Amino acid sequence: MDYREASRYAISDVALHKYDIDEVSCGFDFDQSLRGRVVDISLKGLGIEIDNLNSIQTQKVKNLDKYLLTIKFGDDTILAGVKSIWSQVLHGNGNMLFKGGVLIDLISTEDRLTLWGIIEKIRNSL
DSSP: OOOOSSOOEEGGGSOGGGGTOSOOEEEETTEEEEEEEEEEEOSSEEEEEEOSOOHHHHHHHHHOSEEEEEEEETTEEEEEEEEEEEEEEEEETTEEEEEEEEEEEEEOHHHHHHHHHHHHHHHHHO
16 A cells, blocks of 8 residues: 555656766765665655765665655756655665655745656656
8 A cells, every 4th residue: 555645656667868977866965975876755854865975875864764855857956854764774786775655845936846847757758
């Protein structure tokens, strides 16, 4: 059963090359060197993944309840305060992969309109 309030769109379903984009990335306020990718997106939240974490970074991101996320979709950038809803760390081949779902807790009106525009681009490319 899906308890989400808004439809999420998988980034993998999107023809990113249509927008000259390799991926939709995200950055974190608590560690400027950390980069992740957005795997799905809605007006209410995001699914994110972060590859090749070290143990300190893994514990930090797992233990944070709220943080600021910078989302980049081509030339569009959004800053949002997010709340962690779920997370999981997978281990394999000596690497750690963080997977998580976040709820958008705080976002400016301008950034919400930008997010809406990004979702429209995704919907139109399906």
